[in-house]
Amino acid sequence: MKLKNIKAxxxxxxxxxGLGFCGYTIxxxxxENIKKVNPNIVISILGLAVTLIxxxxxxxxxxxxxxEQQIREQKLSAYEQFLEFLFTIFIRAKTGNPLxxxxxxxxxxxLNQKSILWLSSKSLKAYRKFIKLSLLIDPEELSELAKKGIQKSF
Known part of the structure; x- marks a missing residue:
C-alpha cells in the first residue's frame, strides 16, 4: 500500500x-521576444485571451x-413527497383510521428512493430515526402518537 502511495x-x-518547467520556459x-513583436499584435492577443477566458x-x-437548478427541482420533489408522507400519517391518525x-x-x-438521494443529511437522519421508531411501534400506537403531536402543535 505504501509503495503505491509513494509512486503516486x-x-x-x-x-x-514538468508543467512548471514548461511554463517557466514559455x-x-x-x-524575451515581446520587444520584437508589433505592439498591436500583442494587444490583439491579450484581447483575445481576455475574451476567451x-x-x-x-x-x-x-x-x-x-x-444547481436541476438539483433544487429534484430536492423539491423529494421534500413534497416527504411532506405528503407525513401528512398522510397525521391525517389518518386524526381521523381515527390508523395505518x-x-x-x-x-x-x-x-419514499425511500427519493429521500436517500435528495434529502439533506439532517432530514435524512431524522427520517431514518422516524423509520426505526415506527418499525418498533405498532401502527395504531404510531397513530396515537401522531394525534398527540398534532394536538400539541395546534
Missing part, C-alpha cells in the same frame, strides 16, 4: 515539476447554475 506522489510531483521565451468562465457558471403495517411499509418504500 512521485508521479504527481514529476508531472507538476514565460521566458515570451518576455471570460467566455469559458461564463459557460462554466451557466452550467453550474443549471445543475396498517402493510400501508406504512408501502409508504416507506415509496
Amino acid at each position: 506522489v512521485l508521479i504527481v510531483l514529476l508531472t507538476l515539476g 514565460a521566458v521565451f515570451f518576455f 471570460t467566455f469559458i468562465l461564463t459557460r462554466h457558471y451557466e452550467r453550474k447554475k443549471l445543475i 396498517t403495517t402493510l400501508e406504512l411499509n408501502q409508504l416507506f418504500y415509496a
Whole structure:
C-alpha cells in the first residue's frame, strides 16, 4: 500500500515539476521576444485571451447554475413527497383510521428512493430515526402518537 502511495506522489510531483518547467520556459521565451513583436499584435492577443477566458468562465457558471437548478427541482420533489408522507400519517391518525403495517411499509418504500438521494443529511437522519421508531411501534400506537403531536402543535 505504501509503495503505491509513494509512486503516486512521485508521479504527481514529476508531472507538476514538468508543467512548471514548461511554463517557466514559455514565460521566458515570451518576455524575451515581446520587444520584437508589433505592439498591436500583442494587444490583439491579450484581447483575445481576455475574451476567451471570460467566455469559458461564463459557460462554466451557466452550467453550474443549471445543475444547481436541476438539483433544487429534484430536492423539491423529494421534500413534497416527504411532506405528503407525513401528512398522510397525521391525517389518518386524526381521523381515527390508523395505518396498517402493510400501508406504512408501502409508504416507506415509496419514499425511500427519493429521500436517500435528495434529502439533506439532517432530514435524512431524522427520517431514518422516524423509520426505526415506527418499525418498533405498532401502527395504531404510531397513530396515537401522531394525534398527540398534532394536538400539541395546534
